[in-house]
Amino acid sequence: MTALNVGIIGLGNVGGGALEILRDNAASIEARLGFPLRVRAICSPSIGTTRAAAVQGLPADVIRTADWRVVVNDPEIQVIAELVGGTGVAAEIIAAAIAAGKSVVTANKALMAVRGVELWEQARAAGVSLSMEASVAGGIPIHAVLREGIAGDRIDALIGILNGTCNYILTEMERRGDSFEDVLAEAQALGYAEADPSADVDGLDARSKLALLAGLAFGTRVMPDDIHVEGIRRIRSIDFAYAHRLGHTVRLIGSAERDERGLLLSVQPALVPSDAILAHVQGAYNAVWVRGAYGQDTFYYGRGAGPTPTGVAVVSDLMRAAREIRNGGLAPASPFAHITLAEHAPRSTAEQVRRWYLRFRVTDQPGIIARLASVLAEANISIDAVLQLPGEAKDDLPFVITLEPTPAGQVAAAVAAMARLDFLVDAPLALPFESGLGTPR
Ligand SMILES: NC(=O)c1ccc[n+]([C@@H]2O[C@H](COP(=O)([O-])OP(=O)(O)OC[C@H]3O[C@@H](n4cnc5c(N)ncnc54)[C@H](OP(=O)(O)O)[C@@H]3O)[C@@H](O)[C@H]2O)c1
Structure with a gap:
């Protein structure tokens, strides 16, 4: 069968990881789909000078461009991966791709948390799909779980460790007794934390992810501002000593719980019982624990970031979009279940x-x-x-x-x-x- 063409915009950590998988795992992807996924175009502003490994080894006929419009307007391309990030040009790319009748895959939690619903409506109207598995908890397929795997349940609570940088810092402070500042500086030197760590350590990244997961789990439109947020800057190594004495540890927890009056949403450091499964999540790993009314407890664990774990999520979304296109009759499950449910409004x-x-x-x-x-x-x-x-x-x-x-x-x-x-x-x-x-x- 003929190949289905994809375009990759953004060739950094995630774009590079996705390209590597598309290249090295091409035979398996083709066997599973029944047709090949072909990278027809790649784009980043520094494409002319990049020596990124991802770009090496691609066939000579792959279009290499610094202008994302070339990719979006290519009539041969049916699915676009937006792997640029941020809420500026990424929003333009996604809107233009949808308007051009192309399905979109993105890893962009910051954009999806604030404009995802609107972009999903545009995608639905255009008869294309918008998927975002990589946007939350990198390598954990939590979107697919909530959207499809346990869609038959009624979820009562979703509690997770959603930021690998914070979990790395907290678990290293716990293990070594070092200060927040020392562990953060080391994490920055190792590339686990950004030079400006605010989005991570102030809880904002976890808040965007919780907004997406809570919307999906509870069928409610959740905006980041609906979520109470506190970061980890004030945690000291002494807090672990006291927490241990109390039979607990400290983790940055994203929590969404339903009660009869609405949804309680928070991202904040919390005391977690030492025997709870979440207390054992170490380093840059993420985990999500879900309690359903019928299925009861399920737990999902994996790498929250990194080129290839996140790349797997992107490639799997590309495969699903490709399957939908080839099978005709697009009826993708909504990544924003608010459209049909909207039962539980966030409350203070x-x-x-x-x-x-x-x-x-x-x-x-x-x-x-x-x-x-x-x-x-x-x-x-x-x-x-x-x-x-x-x-x-x-x-x-x-x-x-x-x-x-x-x-x-x-x-x-x-x-x-x-x-x-x-x-x-x-x-x-x-x-x-x-x-x-x-x-x-
Ligand atoms: N890193 C992770 O592990 C991870 C995990 C989950 C989700 N995400 C999400 O994935 C997305 C990408 O993150 P990343 O870590 O891969 O970022 P990154 O390493 O900074 O890569 C961003 C890429 O976008 C390109 N770019 C910038 N402006 C562009 C433009 N106008 N047109 C086309 N390309 C442009 C950059 O090109 P130049 O280098 O040429 O400037 C670079 O290749 C973000 O939304 C992030 O939140 C990341």
Whole structure:
């Protein structure tokens, strides 16, 4: 059978990984599809000078261009992979490809989280597909799971480790007892973290991913701004020591849970029980745990990033788009299930009741616990326990108070009031306990 032509725009980490797989795994891809996928054009601004491995070894007749319009307007190309990233030119490329009647595959969580619904509507109207498996959790096929694999279930909760950089930093801090700053600097030197790490360490990347997954899992339009977000910059190695003492560890957790009043959505560092499966996710790995009303617990684990793990997701999406085109009658399952469901609107996490860990750093003096306890009592918050590990400096003395279940808003107000106390070295750190995680019902 004749080949189906694809165009790859963006030849960086993900584009390079996808090209490598399309080249090296071509025979298997053809055997599975029943026809070859042929790379007809590749594009990046530096194409004339690039010595990228991905470009080497491609047949001489592959069109090489610095202008994405050449790819999008090529009548022979039926599927475009947008692997540029960002919300600028990538949006133009996708809109132009759809308008030209081409199916689109993208890895772009930042764009899909804010404009995906609109682009999907355009794709539907044009009778083409828009797939984005690589946009969330790189090598984990979580989109396919939610869209198809467990579409028959009704999902109650989705909780994940969605940012490999943060998980690498936290698990290295835990393993070695090093500071956030030292591990971040090392991660940057190793290429695990960007020179500007904000999108990762401030939780924004995980928030875009959670917006996409929650929309798909709960059939609701979720925008990043609907999600409460806190990053990991304030986590110190001492937090692991206290968490361990409490039978927990600390991870950046993206959480979407449904209750009778709506969806509670957050990305924040949280205490995770040491025996929970998520506590064992180490390094740059990602994981997603889903609890369904019928199928109950399922767990998905894999590399969250990297050229070839993410490249597999891109190539698999290209294959699905190619299959749909060759089989005629496009009826792709929506990557945004909001269209048919829309049952659960996001609501404020201020009302979310959880147990809390409050970590203080103080200049030691008499009466500190009594003054903190009185702020908590005034806020009608009950203390569960007070913990202090031995051997810390008197001018920067850490200790921890754990709280009985309390709404997040009430805790935030009490923390703001406590932050004004003169003996504190910095504002108290409040982390929720993630309860019931991965433990069978
Ligand atoms: N890296 C990962 O592991 C990973 C995982 C999951 C998802 N993603 C997502 O995948 C996408 C790509 O990420 P990446 O890490 O591969 O980025 P990257 O390494 O920075 O590569 C971006 C590529 O886009 C090209 N490009 C820039 N402007 C362009 C334009 N106007 N027209 C055509 N090409 C253009 C760049 O070309 P030049 O080099 O010539 O400038 C480069 O080849 C992003 O949306 C990212 O969020 C990445």
